[in-house]
Amino acid sequence: MIAPARLEVRERILEGTSRAICAGGVRQTSLTEIARESGCSRATIYRHFPGGRDELLDALVAFEHRRFFVRLGQAVESATTLEEVVERGLMVAHRALLELEVLQIVLREQPELLEPTLVRASQPTLQLVADFLTPYLAAHGVRDEATRAAHADYLARMVLSYMSAPGRFDLTDAEQVRDLVRCELLAGLGAHGQ
Amino acid sequence: MSGSGDAVAASTRERVIAATLRCLAAQGLRRTTVDDVAVESGISRATLYRAFPGGRDTIVASVVEAELEALTATIERAVDGASDLRGALSSVINAAAVWLTADEAIATLMFNDPAALLTHLEFEQMDRTLAVASSRLAPLLARFLDQATAERVGEWVTRLVVSYLLFPSDEIDLCDLAGAGALVERHVLPALAALRVGAPG
Numbered sequence: 442m443i444a445p446a447r448l449e450v451r452e453r454i455l456e457g458t459s460r461a462i463c464a465g466g467v468r469q470t471s472l473t474e475i476a477r478e479s480g481c482s483r484a485t486i487y488r489h490f491p492g493g494r495d496e497l498l499d500a501l502v503a504f505e506h507r508r509f510f511v512r513l514g515q516a517v518e519s520a521t522t523l524e525e526v527v528e529r530g531l532m533v534a535h536r537a538l539l540e541l542e543v544l545q546i547v548l549r550e551q552p553e554l555l556e557p558t559l560v561r562a563s564q565p566t567l568q569l570v571a572d573f574l575t576p577y578l579a580a581h582g583v584r585d586e587a588t589r590a591a592h593a594d595y596l597a598r599m600v601l602s603y604m605s606a607p608g609r610f611d612l613t614d615a616e617q618v619r620d621l622v623r624c625e626l627l628a629g630l631g632a633h634g635q
Numbered sequence: 636m637s638g639s640g641d642a643v644a645a646s647t648r649e650r651v652i653a654a655t656l657r658c659l660a661a662q663g664l665r666r667t668t669v670d671d672v673a674v675e676s677g678i679s680r681a682t683l684y685r686a687f688p689g690g691r692d693t694i695v696a697s698v699v700e701a702e703l704e705a706l707t708a709t710i711e712r713a714v715d716g717a718s719d720l721r722g723a724l725s726s727v728i729n730a731a732a733v734w735l736t737a738d739e740a741i742a743t744l745m746f747n748d749p750a751a752l753l754t755h756l757e758f759e760q761m762d763r764t765l766a767v768a769s770s771r772l773a774p775l776l777a778r779f780l781d782q783a784t785a786e787r788v789g790e791w792v793t794r795l796v797v798s799y800l801l802f803p804s805d806e807i808d809l810c811d812l813a814g815a816g817a818l819v820e821r822h823v824l825p826a827l828a829a830l831r832v833g834a835p836g
Binding site (some may be wrong): 538545548552553554555556559564567591594595598599601602603605606607608609623624625626628629630 | 665748749750751753754757758759761762764765766769786787790791794795797798799802804806821822823825826828829830
């Protein structure tokens with residue numbers, strides 16, 4: 442287990458890295474820049490990230506990814522129905538993704554940095570969202586466990602697809618989100634969607 | 636330009652696209668250079684740049700365009716014999732999944748260079764991908780659906796195919812026609828029924 446103080450420094454370094462990238466882009470962000478933004482010495486950074494800049498950038502993507510889903514979970518956890526959790530989740534996630542400047546910069550400048558987290562670990566992300574939705578499906582009346590798992594998987598796929606690329610829908614418009622969730626997502630659960 | 640000049644240009648294009656696909660299949664996108672394509676196609680760099688004035692970017696864009704044409708043609712053939720909406724949607728999904736899985740260039744990109752694919756499958760680029768796919772799929776579904784619904788369903792089906800490509804499932808194999816049919820039966824048709832109930836007329 443990592444001691445809390447050590448975790449705090451780690452987070453401070455990662456947050457400093459994120460700010461440095463937002464200010465100057467990925468390529469311009471040196472370890473010196475990160476040291477300045479995070480208020481840590483280069484020696485401290487190397488103690489936490491022995492692989493230096495490369496390790497730090499990989500860790501940053503994983504860190505932002507985890508933080509994104511933790512915050513998303515917090516933003517929707519007061520929802521009581523399946524409809525509400527999916528509607529609110531889509532709106533919050535879409536806005537948060539657009540506002541996650543560091544992600545947009547990395548995607549534009551060096552998308553290969555996203556590979557370890559978004560591609561190789563994409564299955565756990567799908568599972569994470571499916572697991573989050575499962576209790577709401579139970580409350581929605583889907584009693585059979587296998588059906589619930591299949592529905593959670595389908596909904597998670599659709600939620601992940603829409604939150605990064607809304608296509609023909611405007612996810613800042615509550616009316617459109619309601620139409621999307623009722624027609625395409627929940628109605629897609631057959632008899633359980635009604 | 637004379638007719639035979641056009642024919643020469645077209646055959647140069649085809650050779651370059653085929654050679655680029657072989658390079659992509661062998662080594663992914665990041666490591667493929669214009670020189671590699673020149674060697675693989677047996678066409679000089681000078682001729683290559685004459686046919687593709689933007690160089691590497693233009694070649695890659697032409698390859699994407701050619702792949703899209705090939706995929707669309709495959710889907711068109713598959714959907715041709717469908718007699719109902721269920722059959723048409725299952726065939727579209729199945730044909731797309733089989734083609735995408737069998738394409739060696741895409742397989743190498745998925746394995747070696749996923750960022751190159753990812754940039755087309757996330758955010759604004761994915762919105763563009765969805766719009767192109769939806770406009771190509773809608774006419775194929777026109778026998779069974781009105782225009783607006785066909786476009787909406789075209790986009791939706793694209794999301795499903797991309798999702799199962801990115802996150803393969805142990806439960807549903809879209810490369811199997813029965814698997815694609817099960818997905819359509821379980822999730823797409825019930826939602827479509829709800830759409831129709833909600834739609835005017």
